[in-house]
Amino acid sequence: MKLVKSRFYRTIAGNALRREQIQSMKQHIIQQLRNALDTLIVEAKLPQDIQTNIQLDTTKDKVHGDFATNLAMVLAKSAQANPRQLAQMIIEAMPPSNKIAKAEIAGPGFINFFVANDALYAQLEQAFVDKKLNVSLPKPETIVVDYSSPNLAKEMHVGHLRSSIIGDAVVRSLEFLGHHVIRQNHVGDWGTQFGMLLAYMEELSESTQQQKNLELKDLEAFYREAKTRFDTSAEFATRSRELVVSLQSQDAYCLKLWQQFKAISLQHCQEVYQALQVQLTMNDVKGESFYHDLLPKIVAALDEKQLLVESDGAKCVFLDEFTNKEGQPLPVIIEKAGGGYLYATSDLAALHYRSMQLQADRILYFVDMRQSLHFQQVFAVAKRAQLIQPHTQPEHMGFGTMNDASGKPFKTRTGGTVKLIDLIQEAQNRAMVVIQTKNPQQTTAEITEIAHVVGIASIKYADLSKNRTSDYIFNFDHMISFDGNTAPYLLYAYTRIQSLLDKAGDDDYSNCSFTLTHKHELALGQHLTQFNDTIHKISNKGMPHLLCAYIYELATLFSRFYEACPVLNESCIQQRHSRLKLLNLTARTLKISFDILGLETVKRM
Numbered sequence: 001m002k003l004v005k006s007r008f009y010r011t012i013a014g015n016a017l018r019r020e021q022i023q024s025m026k027q028h029i030i031q032q033l034r035n036a037l038d039t040l041i042v043e044a045k046l047p048q049d050i051q052t053n054i055q056l057d058t059t060k061d062k063v064h065g066d067f068a069t070n071l072a073m074v075l076a077k078s079a080q081a082n083p084r085q086l087a088q089m090i091i092e093a094m095p096p097s098n099k100i101a102k103a104e105i106a107g108p109g110f111i112n113f114f115v116a117n118d119a120l121y122a123q124l125e126q127a128f129v130d131k132k133l134n135v136s137l138p139k140p141e142t143i144v145v146d147y148s149s150p151n152l153a154k155e156m157h158v159g160h161l162r163s164s165i166i167g168d169a170v171v172r173s174l175e176f177l178g179h180h181v182i183r184q185n186h187v188g189d190w191g192t193q194f195g196m197l198l199a200y201m202e203e204l205s206e207s208t209q210q211q212k213n214l215e216l217k218d219l220e221a222f223y224r225e226a227k228t229r230f231d232t233s234a235e236f237a238t239r240s241r242e243l244v245v246s247l248q249s250q251d252a253y254c255l256k257l258w259q260q261f262k263a264i265s266l267q268h269c270q271e272v273y274q275a276l277q278v279q280l281t282m283n284d285v286k287g288e289s290f291y292h293d294l295l296p297k298i299v300a301a302l303d304e305k306q307l308l309v310e311s312d313g314a315k316c317v318f319l320d321e322f323t324n325k326e327g328q329p330l331p332v333i334i335e336k337a338g339g340g341y342l343y344a345t346s347d348l349a350a351l352h353y354r355s356m357q358l359q360a361d362r363i364l365y366f367v368d369m370r371q372s373l374h375f376q377q378v379f380a381v382a383k384r385a386q387l388i389q390p391h392t393q394p395e396h397m398g399f400g401t402m403n404d405a406s407g408k409p410f411k412t413r414t415g416g417t418v419k420l421i422d423l424i425q426e427a428q429n430r431a432m433v434v435i436q437t438k439n440p441q442q443t444t445a446e447i448t449e450i451a452h453v454v455g456i457a458s459i460k461y462a463d464l465s466k467n468r469t470s471d472y473i474f475n476f477d478h479m480i481s482f483d484g485n486t487a488p489y490l491l492y493a494y495t496r497i498q499s500l501l502d503k504a505g506d507d508d509y510s511n512c513s514f515t516l517t518h519k520h521e522l523a524l525g526q527h528l529t530q531f532n533d534t535i536h537k538i539s540n541k542g543m544p545h546l547l548c549a550y551i552y553e554l555a556t557l558f559s560r561f562y563e564a565c566p567v568l569n570e571s572c573i574q575q576r577h578s579r580l581k582l583l584n585l586t587a588r589t590l591k592i593s594f595d596i597l598g599l600e601t602v603k604r605m
């Protein structure tokens with residue numbers, strides 16, 4: 001009898017597995033443990049009010065079972081029992097399950113679970129017959145994802161890489177799970193730097209058309225020259241300031257120049273997205289300027305909620321939870337003294353729009369961690385002023401900096417910012433050398449094609465495989481290596497499996513039932529069943545590195561399996577077919593993961 005619905009129900013495994021339809025093995029065991037705890041509570045062997053997350057980990061060494069929990073150790077104190085005794089009580093209180101072959105106590109009080117082979121086969125079979133690998137689909141939500149979002153004044157540089165590709169991978173994982181995703185490229189297209197650009201454009205437009213186009217092709221140079229003019233000519237600087245004011249008050253002439261500039265600048269972004277296989281299009285652009293008309297309304301709404309305070313002539317919101325080191329309240333500046341809105345003001349408007357118009361359940365921001373205070377503040381203000389609906393959950397998915405070997409932000413040799421387009425080119429050149437050395441017999445055309453895919457995949461994977469919250473060291477040699485947790489290693493593993501499957505020809509293994517005997521074969525099978533949990537984690541936490549770690553492990557388990565178990569040369573048909581089927585599932589799991597990470601594959605390497 002399961003009477004007690006205690007509080008740990010809701011906390012288990014966080015939100016990660018909300019609204020599932022199909023239970024994975026992990027969920028099944030967690031459920032069993034929950035039931036056991038309920039029973040122990042009813043039997044008064046555990047206090048009513050225990051609160052705990054049931055932590056269930058996959059084991060590294062399958063000798064210790066497939067899953068393990070430290071639950072008995074965590075609860076021992078409240079149960080006033082020793083952990084091993086409590087572990088025994090938990091095991092005994094678990095309802096019978098034919099999916100668990102045995103549960104064993106280990107060390108100071110761990111419980112190790114061995115999954116029954118039949119249960120494993122059933123899961124593999126379900127994954128095999130489903131094109132989404134039997135992943136459980138949550139209730140679809142509307143999720144707005146703000147990513148890439150460069151400032152349009154300059155060409156895209158390495159600082160824009162992380163947001164663009166991490167955001168894109170998370171978007172793909174959310175779509176894979178059936179969510180309604182709305183991409184938003186919140187480009188900086190309305191700031192003060194535009195006055196400078198407009199003034200420079202104005203100067204150039206007086207020269208010939210041809211010259212003008214030439215200048216604009218290299219945005220970086222264009223920006224630099226405008227800046228030099230700004231710094232050296234007082235007249236130019238004055239004109240720049242005038243033009244910002246005119247632009248923001250929608251002067252037709254300024255708007256026209258500005259649109260021209262924006263179009264060229266965005267086109268350049270699109271080129272980078274295309275090269276990086278980032279799915280953003282022109283339709284996803286909703287820059288700061290888009291919110292311009294909404295800003296007075298936001299200010300009025302804050303005023304109405306009596307949140308606005310005047311400080312040195314500026315309109316600010318002070319919230320108690322934000323103070324500086326001295327304990328003084330920190331303002332969120334909404335309107336500057338003498339008029340003019342700020343970055344935070346557009347973000348409040350964007351939050352409002354995304355919640356009210358786009359009906360977002362979640363809004364994810366893939367933006368540098370250095371902006372974390374900004375986001376905490378605008379989220380808090382938006383909630384306080386009810387600018388967003390109660391069900392809308394804004395989340396800042398911050399990321400660390402990409403550094404060079406000395407731990408400093410990545411720069412060119414001369415100390416300039418590295419343009420993304422140059423970085424991509426260099427990766428391809430380097431991949432070309434590596435591929436050429438590995439396959440001297442291939443034609444140049446083949447090598448170029450492979451190097452193109454491998455170069456891009458290497459840059460992306462190196463970034464995606466790091467925990468996004470930490471800084472990381474950008475290292476070309478490492479990312480293009482065939483050893484370790486790299487794109488070439490994984491893509492290569494994939495080509496090996498594919499070519500094996502090709503060699504099997506029309507050997508029809510799809511109807512054979514799984515029979516896994518060797519320990520490396522079982523380990524591979526077991527790992528395949530964990531795809532579901534992995535994919536849910538990425539979309540909930542916005543952390544693609546978890547999927548990278550998963551496929552790296554998958555590829556490693558494949559190699560171990562392949563060294564130990566014959567496939568094409570296996571004489572027992574049942575065994576051979578079961579192995580081919582396992583490899584087929586491995587290849588498809590890899591391919592789907594690559595798609596989610598935004599990595600292309602190759603036939604040969």
Ligand code: ARG
Pocket residue numbers: 146149150151186187188347350365367
């Ligand atoms: N353009 C900003 C920058 O380059 C990032 C914008 C991020 N998105 C946002 N809604 N604030 O720093």
